[in-house]
Amino acid sequence: MLEKLKDAYHFIFEDELLNEINTSGQLKEFKAGEMIIDFGDYLKSMPLLLEGAIKVLREDSDGDELLLYFLERGDTCAMTLSCCLGTTKSEIRAVAERDTTLIMIPIEKMEDWTAQYKSWRNFVFESYHTRLTEMLDTIDTIAFLNMDERIMKYLQDKAKINQDEVVSSTHQQIAYDLHTSRVVVSRILKKLEIEGKIKLNRNQIEVLDL
Amino acid sequence: MLEKLKDAYHFIFEDELLNEINTSGQLKEFKAGEMIIDFGDYLKSMPLLLEGAIKVLREDSDGDELLLYFLERGDTCAMTLSCCLGTTKSEIRAVAERDTTLIMIPIEKMEDWTAQYKSWRNFVFESYHTRLTEMLDTIDTIAFLNMDERIMKYLQDKAKINQDEVVSSTHQQIAYDLHTSRVVVSRILKKLEIEGKIKLNRNQIEVLDL
DNA sequence: AAATCTTTGTAACACAAGTTACGGTACGCT
DNA sequence: AGCGTACCGTAACTTGTGTTACAAAGATTT
Numbered sequence: 001m002l003e004k005l006k007d008a009y010h011f012i013f014e015d016e017l018l019n020e021i022n023t024s025g026q027l028k029e030f031k032a033g034e035m036i037i038d039f040g041d042y043l044k045s046m047p048l049l050l051e052g053a054i055k056v057l058r059e060d061s062d063g064d065e066l067l068l069y070f071l072e073r074g075d076t077c078a079m080t081l082s083c084c085l086g087t088t089k090s091e092i093r094a095v096a097e098r099d100t101t102l103i104m105i106p107i108e109k110m111e112d113w114t115a116q117y118k119s120w121r122n123f124v125f126e127s128y129h130t131r132l133t134e135m136l137d138t139i140d141t142i143a144f145l146n147m148d149e150r151i152m153k154y155l156q157d158k159a160k161i162n163q164d165e166v167v168s169s170t171h172q173q174i175a176y177d178l179h180t181s182r183v184v185v186s187r188i189l190k191k192l193e194i195e196g197k198i199k200l201n202r203n204q205i206e207v208l209d210l
Numbered sequence: 211m212l213e214k215l216k217d218a219y220h221f222i223f224e225d226e227l228l229n230e231i232n233t234s235g236q237l238k239e240f241k242a243g244e245m246i247i248d249f250g251d252y253l254k255s256m257p258l259l260l261e262g263a264i265k266v267l268r269e270d271s272d273g274d275e276l277l278l279y280f281l282e283r284g285d286t287c288a289m290t291l292s293c294c295l296g297t298t299k300s301e302i303r304a305v306a307e308r309d310t311t312l313i314m315i316p317i318e319k320m321e322d323w324t325a326q327y328k329s330w331r332n333f334v335f336e337s338y339h340t341r342l343t344e345m346l347d348t349i350d351t352i353a354f355l356n357m358d359e360r361i362m363k364y365l366q367d368k369a370k371i372n373q374d375e376v377v378s379s380t381h382q383q384i385a386y387d388l389h390t391s392r393v394v395v396s397r398i399l400k401k402l403e404i405e406g407k408i409k410l411n412r413n414q415i416e417v418l419d420l
Numbered sequence: 421a422a423a424t425c426t427t428t429g430t431a432a433c434a435c436a437a438g439t440t441a442c443g444g445t446a447c448g449c450t
Numbered sequence: 451a452g453c454g455t456a457c458c459g460t461a462a463c464t465t466g467t468g469t470t471a472c473a474a475a476g477a478t479t480t
Contacts, residue, residue, distance in 0.1 A: 188437095
């Protein structure tokens with residue numbers, strides 16, 4: 001574990017802190033598709049992402065979903081972060097986008113480290129900052145783009161996150177993430193294919209325009 | 211200034227810190243409608259809200275606006291906060307919603323206080339948390355509500371922020387904030403009036419259903 | 421009061437996106 | 451091979467929202 005940890009975080013944290021994380025953190029693995037956090041969960045530990053990718057979702061009262069953003073190595077879930085501190089319920093759902101390993105840090109440690117390590121404080125602030133920026137981007141996408149553009153952006157993001165220009169999703173799954181209907185997705189995907197931006201196959205979409 | 215400061219923040223900060231804020235902070239006043247921060251501004255100080263209210267906007271590449279949220283007494287602009295730390299440009303515009311007084315804190319102080327005062331750290335974390343929550347709410351509103359509901363929510367929020375059930379805005383101003391057109395706003399407002407939820411007058415909308 | 425400007429109301433139309441419906445095609449299973 | 455299921459394509463229609471156009475009502479200036 002220490003190796004993976006150093007691999008991902010040695011730029012950010014000093015050795016002493018890395019060792020602390022190593023001793024008090026707990027390694028957890030999730031298979032692609034597994035749920036990591038659900039709405040309303042109380043969190044007693046904070047996740048640091050070592051490998052893989054996580055997608056973070058929002059849900060409304062009718063159970064309709066909406067993708068917020070993806071998390072990659074080196075990220076932490078800032079929403080979780082603030083939930084930990086406030087011991088409030090989770091406002092989001094987190095699902096493993098692909099096989100993922102993360103370190104769970106007990107929240108008791110967090111306050112100590114915040115007081116003690118400047119690098120930890122910077123990391124926490126940095127995380128909040130990137131998360132806020134990501135949220136702004138999400139808002140821009142929903143508010144200012146039409147569905148064609150949103151789908152294209154979604155595919156590009158997903159290709160990037162999975163480091164694979166072939167996105168393995170059904171039209172229905174995309175529809176859930178973007179809070180629209182399957183028919184709309186199919187229609188627009190076909191249009192994008194005709195425009196030469198993607199190539200369609202069963203369960204697979206090749207993104208040509210990255 | 212110290213009085214106002216204590217008035218708004220004595221629950222949160224210890225006396226020592228309040229005194230520090232008092233000596234290094236600078237009082238600023240803005241009239242309703244004045245711009246406080248614009249897109250791309252570099253920030254060399256962080257605002258603490260003493261009195262009044264601020265509205266925070268986002269803008270897309272075409273210059274179209276969208277209201278993100280309102281700030282009240284005791285709030286700070288978490289976007290600004292993270293801009294300060296990263297010394298990056300402002301991603302948002304902040305406009306005085308009504309006459310507003312705030313304290314500008316030089317960013318150099320912030321790091322000292324973060325290391326030194328637990329109450330300051332808590333305040334910063336708390337601010338990030340409420341801001342993220344607010345952003346989630348904004349996303350919910352845009353993604354899951356239709357325009358009727360968005361307008362109603364907007365009016366209720368605005369009435370609350372200004373502590374006045376009469377909202378003094380033109381239809382055009384509302385249209386800008388919600389990123390839609392004046393005609394749409396007029397149409398829906400008329401409908402809401404017929405439903406008995408509001409009462410329309412020139413430049414004024416009385417919110418009956420708070 | 422006349423002229424002008426701002427704000428609001430309303431109709432008629434355009435268009436993107438959501439819905440319903442149904443057929444076809446690939447895949448897995450027995 | 452035959453059957454059932456999941457996935458995809460497409461047409462026809464509805465709905466919500468944006469657009470254009472114009473007129474009327476207040477407010478402001480001259």
